[in-house]
């Protein structure tokens with residue numbers, strides 16, 4: 001079987017045009033494409049286009065085309081936060097009606113093709129309806145994770161000029177209420193461009209509605225038709241924007257297209273998970289991350305699968321919740337993050353063993369490197385040694401899986417194994433020279449693939465500069481990797497200033513900018529540190545303004561400040577007050593040294609002779625937090 005995978009992979013590289021035009025048949029086209037990839041990563045001629053003359057509608061591909069053959073199949077199962085509450089189920093036919101109604105409401109409220117619609121929602125079925133409704137009318141959705149602050153939300157809306165936002169009164173998570181509408185009210189004070197707020201009633205919690213701006217979804221939907229013809233879209237028309245953190249500057253709006261992205265989501269879903277109808281597929285991600293886009297909504301629905309959407313958290317109200325949900329809905333494939341596994345592992349094997357899990361056929365992970373210990377626990381305890389694990393490496397930018405096992409690929413704990421069809425990974429040294437054989441280096445991708453991002457919203461130059469300038473002619477992933485003698489890849493983690501906190505990307509620059517906004521802070525430097533559950537934690541070095549007293553109250557105030565400025569996931573795990581930061585004579589902060597101190601690797605600080613003031617380091621080592 002692996003041989004046929006190898007042969008197919010080789011063909012995808014040798015005959016990309018015929019390979020990808022054949023694969024395009026997976027989708028339902030209004031106008032079938034006659035061209036596959038047309039791209040160049042060279043600066044003079046930089047462009048990336050796939051299936052350029054194809055025309056399709058993503059929502060019709062995810063819904064309408066299944067109606068004749070499986071209209072009564074369950075498309076979405078929704079498991080509520082409260083285990084006592086009733087799950088909801090929507091057949092493809094019901095999904096069609098819900099999405100059409102939602103689309104008609106958007107139209108009636110003036111949303112047009114090409115408009116950017118922000119989605120700031122809890123994990124309720126309406127979140128999926130909202131995405132598909134945007135796709136149906138050709139509006140570009142920009143989902144902002146419900147855990148982000150008003151500031152972060154306003155910044156993202158302003159960046160893509162989004163005047164329309166879809167939200168809910170509140171969300172529910174782990175028995176707590178999350179205010180969402182209130183956050184939008186606050187965001188509207190920061191970004192005055194918010195013209196309309198469509199509010200889904202989820203909890204019935206009290207909210208204030210501003211006449212003329214705020215609309216209840218259930219009221220607007222009352223009179224609209226449950227039929228809405230899908231808008232024909234060019235393959236290269238944007239489907240969505242999703243903001244993600246990079247090593248510099250503010251988060252960038254990663255743009256994905258209608259044709260190439262959907263094909264990638266659909267093909268990777270079908271292949272990596274070997275999906276067989278009528279199995280239940282469960283991806284535990286939030287819809288606010290790319291994993292939720294590709295493997296809760298677009299991939300599964302494009303394949304006519306049954307996708308489970310979970311409102312809650314894996315370990316509430318008991319550490320067995322995740323396994324109880326598996327049993328309750330007879331989940332065949334569970335796709336989750338190593339950080340979730342590590343925190344569940346801490347609870348011991350009993351909560352797992354108290355459940356059956358006999359429906360599981362396949363286990364998947366994503367978001368960060370999985371440590372072999374967690375891999376073995378997942379395999380031996382959760383999967384009872386029966387189910388293979390697919391450790392899928394990919395990024396917001398890649399749209400879907402890039403290096404991953406298939407269900408029958410022989411695996412090694414901790415390795416994402418082999419490249420997907422059409423993916424040509426290379427390892428480069430720091431000077432851009434290709435390294436061959438068993439080796440370790442910067443992971444780059446040497447050719448375009450259909451699911452790759454097409455741009456940074458509103459900043460073409462930043463797209464090229466971020467991904468194609470360091471190593472000319474290839475896509476730079478920002479990750480390091482090792483390749484072993486079998487050609488298997490082992491992702492070693494980010495090589496840039498991005499911290500991977502519980503599988504979520506956090507730019508050090510973002511946290512630093514939030515810290516220096518505080519009136520007591522003169523300067524801040526942020527690095528990653530090892531964390532046994534989150535994978536990486538956030539370690540902040542803070543220099544205070546003169547005359548300000550460093551103490552625990554201020555430390556707490558700074559952590560709360562960042563939490564409020566960006567969101568809970570950005571909260572520093574450690575704050576060290578530093579009278580000075582290690583800088584070169586030209587004033588550059590030496591992060592390498594700060595990282596080593598945060599990691600506790602004091603003996604390995606390396607050469608500090610180029611520092612303007614080497615004594616600074618002694619103080620940092622002495623006052624290390626942790």
Ligand code: 6R9
Pocket residue numbers: 244289290291365366367368369370391392393394395396397416477478479491493494500503504505
């Ligand atoms: C899908 C997603 C991307 C970064 C990526 C890498 C890390 C993701 C991984 C993995 C090792 C895996 N990453 N999957 N590292 N093994 N299986 O997570 O997208 O949020 O953009 O993060 O996550 O460092 O560069 P995104």
